[in-house]
Amino acid sequence: MTNITKEIIENKLGKIILDNKKSLPESNIIEGISHKDGHVQISLYANKENEEEIEKISKIVEKELISIPGMLSVTAVLTNEPSNEKKSSKMQPVNKIEGIKNIIAIASGKGGVGKSTISINIASAFSSIGKKVGILDADIHGPSVPHMLGLKGKPEVNNKKKIIPFEFGDMKVMSIGFLLNDDQPVVWRGPMVHSAIKQMATDTDWGELDILIIDMPPGTGDAQITVSQHLPLDGAIIVSTPQPVALNDAIKAIGMFKKVNIDIIGIIENMSYLLLGDGTKENIFGENGAKEMSKRLNIKFINEIPLDKKIRESSDNGIPFVIACPESPTKDIFISSAKAIEKILN
Ligand SMILES: Nc1ncnc2c1ncn2[C@@H]1O[C@H](COP(=O)(O)OP(=O)(O)OP(=O)(O)O)[C@@H](O)[C@H]1O
Numbered sequence: 094m095t096n097i098t099k100e101i102i103e104n105k106l107g108k109i110i111l112d113n114k115k116s117l118p119e120s121n122i123i124e125g126i127s128h129k130d131g132h133v134q135i136s137l138y139a140n141k142e143n144e145e146e147i148e149k150i151s152k153i154v155e156k157e158l159i160s161i162p163g164m165l166s167v168t169a170v171l172t173n174e175p176s177n178e179k180k181s182s183k184m185q186p187v188n189k190i191e192g193i194k195n196i197i198a199i200a201s202g203k204g205g206v207g208k209s210t211i212s213i214n215i216a217s218a219f220s221s222i223g224k225k226v227g228i229l230d231a232d233i234h235g236p237s238v239p240h241m242l243g244l245k246g247k248p249e250v251n252n253k254k255k256i257i258p259f260e261f262g263d264m265k266v267m268s269i270g271f272l273l274n275d276d277q278p279v280v281w282r283g284p285m286v287h288s289a290i291k292q293m294a295t296d297t298d299w300g301e302l303d304i305l306i307i308d309m310p311p312g313t314g315d316a317q318i319t320v321s322q323h324l325p326l327d328g329a330i331i332v333s334t335p336q337p338v339a340l341n342d343a344i345k346a347i348g349m350f351k352k353v354n355i356d357i358i359g360i361i362e363n364m365s366y367l368l369l370g371d372g373t374k375e376n377i378f379g380e381n382g383a384k385e386m387s388k389r390l391n392i393k394f395i396n397e398i399p400l401d402k403k404i405r406e407s408s409d410n411g412i413p414f415v416i417a418c419p420e421s422p423t424k425d426i427f428i429s430s431a432k433a434i435e436k437i438l439n
């Protein structure tokens with residue numbers, strides 16, 4: 094623990110005077126500041142015209158804040174400036190979403206490693222052990238949860254002015270995919286990503302949930318910043334394949350969550366091996382990569398999930414594998430993963 098307070102940080106920022114002769118806080122370019130135990134993350138608004146200038150300011154901010162005695166790390170990030178949208182109230186972090194006990198994000202550095210597959214199957218595993226589950230698909234660039242759960246249509250709004258989530262079995266489902274038109278590509282700007290994700294999280298009528306699982310887009314962009322800085326996240330699960338490229342990107346994603354003080358619940362290695370007819374395992378993408386990485390980074394290794402044609406097929410048929418193939422031993426891996434996650438959360 095350190096004694097660094099919000100006031101100390103604001104005081105320091107107030108002493109940074111910009112070319113407009115105003116102090117940094119007066120210049121309305123701070124989107125948000127989060128700090129915990131000597132680690133600070135600050136995001137600054139930038140647009141195409143002033144990006145270079147804001148980049149320079151961000152370096153000054155980092156230098157000034159790290160000079161505060163006891164400060165351990167400072168990260169200044171640039172975020173797209175909202176145009177007509179108001180900067181103030183929309184950008185406030187949400188402290189609690191009524192009725193939801195735990196919120197976790199399923200994230201990865203590299204795309205296509207199986208985040209969505211793991212999200213819907215871990216969700217189904219939680220549901221099958223009697224938990225009330227919600228799935229929030231925050232993949233703004235390629236929402237795949239609707240397809241993987243065979244859900245279609247536009248959500249309706251109830252008399253409490255809340256979005257009625259879709260349902261799969263007992264699970265509540267909300268996806269950015271329900272809000273977009275299939276055939277229109279969307280060009281997302283930072284603030285749009287922010288308000289879309291925040292609205293889905295807070296304006297959906299989830300009811301009582303034991304756990305809300307957020308399926309993230311790959312990488313470390315605007316969606317990650319919104320989820321980690323503005324939603325009451327209990328932790329993130331990092332999915333990786335055993336390949337070195339995926340592992341390197343996973344390390345970057347872990348670094349990003351750690352910087353904003355989000356706990357890493359653990360690592361799930363996906364596509365770890367192919368189970369052959371004679372019971373032997375073929376390590377197509379390499380061996381033990383994520384396991385060794387988790388040891389090195391002192392992060393819990395939750396499980397390895399095999400490459401299984403039925404996992405792909407069931408997703409394409411709109412039914413999570415855990416529900417479609419209840420007899421499979423791989424189903425038990427998902428169930429034990431859910432139990433391990435539950436244990437860590439408690
Ligand atoms: N263990 C597995 N066995 C077989 N197929 C799998 C497995 N995991 C994922 N897949 C398949 O791999 C493809 C990519 O998986 P998925 O869409 O879940 O990845 P993602 O990380 O969410 O991708 P994106 O980064 O695009 O969101 C899908 O077709 C999925 O069915």
Ligand SMILES: [Mg+2]
Pocket residue numbers: 208209210232235237308309310
């Ligand atoms: Mg996905």
